[in-house]
Amino acid sequence: MTPARRSSAASPPHSRTFPMTLSRLLKATGLAALLAVPSAAQDQLVVKAGTLHTFAGDPIQNAVILIENGRITAIGSADEIEAPWNAKVVDATNMVVLPTWVLAHTPGGLSGGNENMANVPFLTVQDAIDPSDTFFDEAIRNGVGTLHVIPGNSTLLGGRGMVVRPYGKTVEDMTVRDAGGLKLSLQADRGNSRMAQIRALRNALKDAQDAKAELERQRTEWQKEKDAGATEKKEFDGEIDELKKPVVDLIDGALTGYLFVPSAAEVPEVARLKEQYPAMKLVLVLGPSCYKAADRLKELGYPIVLEDESIEYVERDPETGDETTVCPPKVFADAGIEFAISLSQSGNSARRYPWWQMATMVRHGVDRGVALRSLTTVPARILGVDAEFGTLEVGKVASLQVLEGDPLAATTWTRWVVLEGEVAYDKTADKRLQVLFGETAPASGEGTTGGSDRQEGSR
Amino acid sequence: MTARSPSLRAAVLAALALAASPLAAQEAVQVFQGARLHPVSGPAIDNGVLIVAGGRIVAVGGADLTVPAGAQIIDCSGKVITPGLVDAGTTMGVDARDLNEQGEEVTPAVHILDAIDPASRDFVRARNSGVTCAQINPGNRNVIGGFGAVVKTAGDTLAEMLVMDESGLRLTMGSEPSSGNRAIRGGRPEGIYYRRPTTRMGVVWEARKAFYDAMAYQQQKTDPNADPETMAIDPGMEVLSRALKQEVLVRTTARAEQDIRTALRLAEEFGYKTLVEEATEAWRVIDDLAAAEVPVLFSAPSSMNGGEGTDVRYNTIVALAARGVPFAICSGAGGAPLPLIHEATFAVRYGLSKDVALAAVTLRAAEILGVDDRVGSLRAGRDADLVVWSGDPFDPTSRPLAVYVSGEEVSE
Numbered sequence: 103m104t105p106a107r108r109s110s111a112a113s114p115p116h117s118r119t120f121p122m123t124l125s126r127l128l129k130a131t132g133l134a135a136l137l138a139v140p141s142a143a144q145d146q147l148v149v150k151a152g153t154l155h156t157f158a159g160d161p162i163q164n165a166v167i168l169i170e171n172g173r174i175t176a177i178g179s180a181d182e183i184e185a186p187w188n189a190k191v192v193d194a195t196n197m198v199v200l201p202t203w204v205l206a207h208t209p210g211g212l213s214g215g216n217e218n219m220a221n222v223p224f225l226t227v228q229d230a231i232d233p234s235d236t237f238f239d240e241a242i243r244n245g246v247g248t249l250h251v252i253p254g255n256s257t258l259l260g261g262r263g264m265v266v267r268p269y270g271k272t273v274e275d276m277t278v279r280d281a282g283g284l285k286l287s288l289q290a291d292r293g294n295s296r297m298a299q300i301r302a303l304r305n306a307l308k309d310a311q312d313a314k315a316e317l318e319r320q321r322t323e324w325q326k327e328k329d330a331g332a333t334e335k336k337e338f339d340g341e342i343d344e345l346k347k348p349v350v351d352l353i354d355g356a357l358t359g360y361l362f363v364p365s366a367a368e369v370p371e372v373a374r375l376k377e378q379y380p381a382m383k384l385v386l387v388l389g390p391s392c393y394k395a396a397d398r399l400k401e402l403g404y405p406i407v408l409e410d411e412s413i414e415y416v417e418r419d420p421e422t423g424d425e426t427t428v429c430p431p432k433v434f435a436d437a438g439i440e441f442a443i444s445l446s447q448s449g450n451s452a453r454r455y456p457w458w459q460m461a462t463m464v465r466h467g468v469d470r471g472v473a474l475r476s477l478t479t480v481p482a483r484i485l486g487v488d489a490e491f492g493t494l495e496v497g498k499v500a501s502l503q504v505l506e507g508d509p510l511a512a513t514t515w516t517r518w519v520v521l522e523g524e525v526a527y528d529k530t531a532d533k534r535l536q537v538l539f540g541e542t543a544p545a546s547g548e549g550t551t552g553g554s555d556r557q558e559g560s561r
Numbered sequence: 562m563t564a565r566s567p568s569l570r571a572a573v574l575a576a577l578a579l580a581a582s583p584l585a586a587q588e589a590v591q592v593f594q595g596a597r598l599h600p601v602s603g604p605a606i607d608n609g610v611l612i613v614a615g616g617r618i619v620a621v622g623g624a625d626l627t628v629p630a631g632a633q634i635i636d637c638s639g640k641v642i643t644p645g646l647v648d649a650g651t652t653m654g655v656d657a658r659d660l661n662e663q664g665e666e667v668t669p670a671v672h673i674l675d676a677i678d679p680a681s682r683d684f685v686r687a688r689n690s691g692v693t694c695a696q697i698n699p700g701n702r703n704v705i706g707g708f709g710a711v712v713k714t715a716g717d718t719l720a721e722m723l724v725m726d727e728s729g730l731r732l733t734m735g736s737e738p739s740s741g742n743r744a745i746r747g748g749r750p751e752g753i754y755y756r757r758p759t760t761r762m763g764v765v766w767e768a769r770k771a772f773y774d775a776m777a778y779q780q781q782k783t784d785p786n787a788d789p790e791t792m793a794i795d796p797g798m799e800v801l802s803r804a805l806k807q808e809v810l811v812r813t814t815a816r817a818e819q820d821i822r823t824a825l826r827l828a829e830e831f832g833y834k835t836l837v838e839e840a841t842e843a844w845r846v847i848d849d850l851a852a853a854e855v856p857v858l859f860s861a862p863s864s865m866n867g868g869e870g871t872d873v874r875y876n877t878i879v880a881l882a883a884r885g886v887p888f889a890i891c892s893g894a895g896g897a898p899l900p901l902i903h904e905a906t907f908a909v910r911y912g913l914s915k916d917v918a919l920a921a922v923t924l925r926a927a928e929i930l931g932v933d934d935r936v937g938s939l940r941a942g943r944d945a946d947l948v949v950w951s952g953d954p955f956d957p958t959s960r961p962l963a964v965y966v967s968g969e970e971v972s973e
Binding site for chain 2: 416418423425427449450452457458461462464465466510511512513538539540541
């Protein structure tokens with residue numbers, strides 16, 4: 103992780119209350135004292151921006167952003183705003199400032215994001231997030247400030263996600279929202295046919311519906327008994343089985359489902375689900391070929407997140423063998439459908455870079471603004487954190503990135519990342535990047551990927 | 562960008578049939594006007610004029626260049642034209658099952674040319690992404706895997722595509738040639754998976770033994786007392802003898818530091834001409850590479866997994882450039898390389914200048930392959946292989962609008 107630390111003195115914009123096993127363990131063993139090195143409290147921060155993209159209005163040249171206690175208190179051009187003399191200054195007068203990227207869906211940073219059991223809606227990534235995973239280092243280095251980390255696509259009902267920032271030594275430190283969405287997948291895995299997968303999902307939802315009906319029946323019975331004076335119970339104390347509760351909340355619309363739709367062939371099932379469970383709130387996470395059902399998806403109206411591979415892919419005609427390169431975002435944009443995009447969590451793919459994903463779309467004719475919104479305002483809205491993230495406005499959380507150039511250029515690197523008013527990434531202090539650039543000799547034993555990949559890459 | 566003359570096809574065929582003969586005069590003349598030209602062999606020209614006839618470049622210049630009367634004008638204002646890209650290390654166009662002749666560990670006499678499928682989709686993909694010429698190698702599962710060839714990515718027949726056969730003999734260091742092989746521990750020793758070598762040491766020994774055998778073969782052939790009637794011709798030994806006489810370039814694939822050092826040592830030991838392919842850990846061996854004046858075909862800059870337990874460094878290419886090591890950027894390595902221009906874009910991301918990066922996928926690549934008299938630059942007399950880009954080719958939002966091979970548009 104970057105050497106800078108979250109200041110314990112700064113008041114975090116989001117508080118959380120659930121108990122953390124890891125932090126308890128750390129406290130019990132006294133490790134917490136070692137980890138929590140408080141830096142000088144940074145109550146005020148001034149960012150001077152050469153070009154500022156707020157995504158809430160036109161770009162501002164030569165701008166100043168004033169930050170206090172993690173929130174933006176003023177934005178304007180340099181001659182309008184007077185910076186407090188004692189505030190810390192991020193001088194980005196030659197650079198480009200914009201909100202940090204928001205990922206609406208990523209299975210990155212988990213140690214084991216795909217549970218083998220198919221129906222485990224009661225699990226949570228809180229127990230799987232590995233704060234030391236280099237995925238988070240890479241994320242902040244690429245300007246990602248907010249991520250909805252959620253189980254992978256291989257489990258039918260995979261558990262709950264949470265919204266984190268890629269910064270902190272513990273899951274507790276990283277938490278933005280401990281309650282994320284519930285992951286569902288229509289991907290036929292583990293030898294299942296598509297028929298069986300769809301059937302299994304219907305069964306799981308039906309089960310939850312039955313459990314809910316049963317609870318209602320019990321309540322009615324209790325009410326009857328109470329009215330007849332036949333029970334001592336003053337309050338009804340029945341409750342839904344904890345293991346089924348998340349799915350009941352899902353069909354009630356109290357919990358948002360993130361449904362992975364691997365191909366266009368599964369889209370009709372999404373329509374059936376909507377018909378049967380009209381209260382259910384879904385976000386659709388789409389595989390590459392789903393663009394073929396763009397019209398249907400537009401009718402359904404669910405928010406859309408495109409998988410990292412769904413930005414550009416090569417489709418091969420099974421009969422003629424002809425290959426066509428398709429850009430699904432172009433199809434969605436042309437159909438007037440809004441979407442958020444994803445990044446690869448593989449450290450060896452160009453798709454892990456926001457600039458690559460956005461530039462790829464633009465190369466295929468997608469509007470730059472649409473591309474930029476697909477990693478800022480749209481995902482923030484999907485996650486329901488748009489009151490705080492996704493744009494830079496007075497009153498919002500000060501999570502911003504300073505880029506050395508145009509956000510879609512290959513030559514642009516992230517210079518600083520400010521998360522909630524604190525400088526959380528500084529390129530000049532990025533030790534790992536320095537090693538990768540050969541600027542510092544690797545420490546002994548550092549860097550080798552070991553023997554496990556010796557057989558890879560053979561042709 | 563779709564303007565094309567149907568008669569050009571015939572012109573190309575005729576030109577190829579006549580090999581290096583000057584352009585067949587009476588053919589249509591195309592003039593690409595208004596683009597920013599990157600000849601690579603010289604400085605960029607804004608608002609340039611490029612004249613093509615008979616499949617060749619006739620003239621390159623600024624707006625003042627005289628345009629022949631009756632020429633077909635192709636307006637390229639606001640666009641960028643570069644030479645067609647040259648990928649100096651690939652296995653494109655060959656079925657994966659055909660890459661490695663596993664009959665023996667050392668198969669110097671086999672030719673990848675016999676396995677290339679001109680109708681392969683690889684070529685369509687390559688030319689759509691701006692690659693007009695490529696070195697195709699045999700696979701890396703043999704210690705000495707045979708001859709590669711340089712081909713154009715467009716053409717109806719292999720003869721039409723071929724630029725140079727026997728453009729390098731593939732030699733592979735490291736663990737690839739031994740992977741899958743096992744020492745005999747019971748079981749049936751005649752099975753192919755029981756073959757040698759089984760270790761990195763064994764791989765080097767096989768290579769060394771092959772060259773020793775070739776030296777002995779040469780000696781026997783040149784022995785004045787030997788009866789030429791009884792001397793059997795061994796095609797493999799003939800090839801290796803040519804390598805020892807520096808008539809054949811040995812392309813040594815080496816990724817890890819020790820393998821690159823071995824590649825240099827073997828070349829010095831036997832006196833053959835070599836280059837190092839893939840070269841993931843070249844950054845560790847930069848002094849030796851510079852001293853040996855051995856070219857490097859680096860692949861692939863976007864990849865963070867060089868295999869062989871290697872450590873990838875972003876600055877490898879910049880370091881090669883700074884030390885004056887001749888190099889080209891290839892898509893060759895395992896994994897899923899990006900289109901060649903994007904691999905070069907990653908090199909630019911890591912600090913390489915755009916001019917050097919463009920040369921590394923055009924003229925430098927052609928020079929290393931020995932085909933720079935035909936491809937790699939926009940110069941009069943060169944094949945009219947060129948790419949019209951929507952903008953700066955290293956801007957990831959740019960794309961190839963039209964790709965020409967020998968003056969004919971080949972992109973879809």
